[in-house]
Amino acid sequence: MRIDVVSIFPDYLAPLKLSLLGRAQEDGLLSIAIHDLRDFTSDRHRTVDDTPYGGGAGMVMKPEPWALALERVLEEQRPAQDAGTDGPGEAAPGTAASGADDAAAQPGGRRRPVLVVPSPAGEVFTQRMAYELAEEPTLAFACGRYEGIDERVLDWAREHFEVRPVSLGDYVLNGGEVAVMAMVEAVGRLVPGVVGNPESLIEESHSDGLLEYPVYTKPSSWRGHDVPEVLLSGNHGRISQWRLEQQLRRTAARRPELLEGADAAAFGKPERAV
Numbered sequence: 001m002r003i004d005v006v007s008i009f010p011d012y013l014a015p016l017k018l019s020l021l022g023r024a025q026e027d028g029l030l031s032i033a034i035h036d037l038r039d040f041t042s043d044r045h046r047t048v049d050d051t052p053y054g055g056g057a058g059m060v061m062k063p064e065p066w067a068l069a070l071e072r073v074l075e076e077q078r079p080a081q082d083a084g085t086d087g088p089g090e091a092a093p094g095t096a097a098s099g100a101d102d103a104a105a106q107p108g109g110r111r112r113p114v115l116v117v118p119s120p121a122g123e124v125f126t127q128r129m130a131y132e133l134a135e136e137p138t139l140a141f142a143c144g145r146y147e148g149i150d151e152r153v154l155d156w157a158r159e160h161f162e163v164r165p166v167s168l169g170d171y172v173l174n175g176g177e178v179a180v181m182a183m184v185e186a187v188g189r190l191v192p193g194v195v196g197n198p199e200s201l202i203e204e205s206h207s208d209g210l211l212e213y214p215v216y217t218k219p220s221s222w223r224g225h226d227v228p229e230v231l232l233s234g235n236h237g238r239i240s241q242w243r244l245e246q247q248l249r250r251t252a253a254r255r256p257e258l259l260e261g262a263d264a265a266a267f268g269k270p271e272r273a274v
């Protein structure tokens with residue numbers, strides 16, 4: 001998978017070169033390119049913002065640098081797009097990645113590349129969305145700042161990308177970079193080979209629509225706190241039952257809305273046609 005990120009703070013994204021995602025790039029499983037929006041300005045001050053039409057506080061990001069930056073992204077992503085490389089497999093039927101979204105279709109049937117635009121006004125990011133985005137051969141992320149990006153950029157981008165405004169959650173950040181870090185990590189770890197043991201992707205929070213069970217390691221007794229006896233029993237049937245009970249208890253206590261009409265698949269990996 002190829003990922004491109006456009007930001008006025010490229011150094012903010014430096015951690016994407018570390019740890020698991022860094023090794024995945026060394027192994028050729030992922031490539032992550034960061035583009036400085038200021039490289040696409042034309043004035044000596046490398047201006048990326050201006051005052052808002054209609055008045056109001058703050059500044060708005062100018063459209064032209066964004067269009068030039070995103071055109072460069074389109075150009076650089078074309079080989080991966082044309083190869084359709086690196087989706088973890090067939091796109092889950094019915095998901096946007098599977099071409100079910102006609103809006104994403106290009107002339108000649110080629111799918112438009114996905115552009116994720118972090119925004120407080122976006123669709124909330126979920127594990128299900130992470131699975132869907134992980135099916136794409138390329139992803140582009142536009143990190144806004146100030147009061148946001150001139151809306152005409154998104155209108156223009158829809159002619160070239162499948163544009164997805166996405167929010168990290170219902171709180172206010174100063175820009176899109178933190179959201180992109182979270183999304184790139186959540187998506188990147190789903191690309192086959194990035195996480196050493198794919199088993200660990202199965203039993204984690206949200207992968208089955210429930211919060212994960214508590215985990216323990218040695219010593220079995222620590223400062224007067226003991227590991228639950230069932231986990232020392234070696235009885236795998238009892239252990240699985242206990243873990244599911246813990247998941248249900250935690251989810252009911254902390255995220256009861258996940259249980260309403262819970263169809264675990266509705267929150268985890270999209271259903272695949274049998």
Ligand SMILES: N#Cc1c(-c2ccc3ccn(Cc4cccnc4)c3c2)n[nH]c1N
Binds near residue numbers: 122167170172173174
């Ligand atoms: N994803 C996400 C977000 C953002 C977010 C994302 C991009 C930008 C670009 C600018 N701001 C500041 C800003 C603040 C308020 C109103 N309008 C703009 C951003 C906030 N805030 N909260 C989230 N969950």
